[in-house]
Amino acid sequence: EPEVTQTPSxxxxxxxxxVILRCVPxxxxxxxxxxxxxxxxxxxxxxxxxxxxxxxxxxxxDDQFSVERPDGSNFTLKIxxxxxxxxxxxxxxxxxxxxxSEAFFGQGTRLTVV
Amino acid sequence: EDQVTQSPxxxxxxxxxxxxxxxxxxxxGLRGLFWYRQDPGKGPEFxxxxxxxxxxxxxxxxxxxxxxxxxxxxxxxxxxxxxxTYLCAVQARNTDKLIFGTGTRxxxxx
Numbered sequence: 653e654p655e656v657t658q659t660p661s662x663x664x665x666x667x668x669x670x671v672i673l674r675c676v677p678x679x680x681x682x683x684x685x686x687x688x689x690x691x692x693x694x695x696x697x698x699x700x701x702x703x704x705x706x707x708x709x710x711x712x713x714d715d716q717f718s719v720e721r722p723d724g725s726n727f728t729l730k731i732x733x734x735x736x737x738x739x740x741x742x743x744x745x746x747x748x749x750x751x752x753s754e755a756f757f758g759q760g761t762r763l764t765v766v
Numbered sequence: 767e768d769q770v771t772q773s774p775x776x777x778x779x780x781x782x783x784x785x786x787x788x789x790x791x792x793x794x795g796l797r798g799l800f801w802y803r804q805d806p807g808k809g810p811e812f813x814x815x816x817x818x819x820x821x822x823x824x825x826x827x828x829x830x831x832x833x834x835x836x837x838x839x840x841x842x843x844x845x846x847x848x849x850x851t852y853l854c855a856v857q858a859r860n861t862d863k864l865i866f867g868t869g870t871r872x873x874x875x876x
Contacts, residue, residue, distance in 0.1 A: 656809075658809075683862070685862070687864075693868075694866045694867065694868050694869075695810065695853065695855075695864075695866040696866070697862075697863035697864060697865070700862035700863065707862055708861060708862045708863060710863065743809050743810070745809075754812055754815065755812060756812065757802075757809035757810045757811070757812075758809050759808055759809050760807075760808065760809050762807075
């Protein structure tokens with residue numbers, strides 16, 4: 653069964669450092685997303701990406717965040733200068749169609765900023 | 767403002783004891799309502815998408831229904847392996863994003 657793969661599963665970083673979270677979406681999917689879930693809180697939308705550009709972003713997705721699809725398979729989320737409040741579970745998702753119909757989520761990367 | 771409220775926060779059931787989870791929503795033009803299952807430390811696992819009031823979908827012991835204001839996830843004769851957090855989310859028209867509720871944590875005991 654096809655799946656979205658995220659690496660690493662857990663990342664610990666010092667405040668102010670840059671981190672890159674990686675995702676390999678399902679191969680025939682065209683739409684890609686990042687969500688995050690702070691411990692004990694709701695899953696929150698960060699950004700959607702289609703045709704090599706950002707389609708939509710939330711207020712959370714400020715200048716410290718960026719996304720990239722550097723090749724035909726990877727989709728990355730970069731946080732330039734991490735803050736304590738960036739500690740969360742980050743989920744990548746992908747879908748064939750626009751929107752989230754039958755979107756598949758990865759297992760997540762737990763980011764801990766110390 | 768678009769929002770989703772799920773109840774109850776937690777639900778404990780005996781194996782075989784059927785029940786329902788509620789998802790109330792307000793959204794400016796519904797594109798779809800989604801149900802996901804989430805196991806601890808894992809990503810959401812897609813269950814159902816509902817698009818219009820009156821629609822119903824079933825999968826094994828789960829059945830999702832939709833009205834103009836809420837959705838129910840009915841669990842018939844649950845088993846311990848159904849224990850998980852069940853998330854409801856809505857998507858408005860002209861947006862890519864899902865707005866999630868806080869989820870219902872279901873525990874099914876043998």
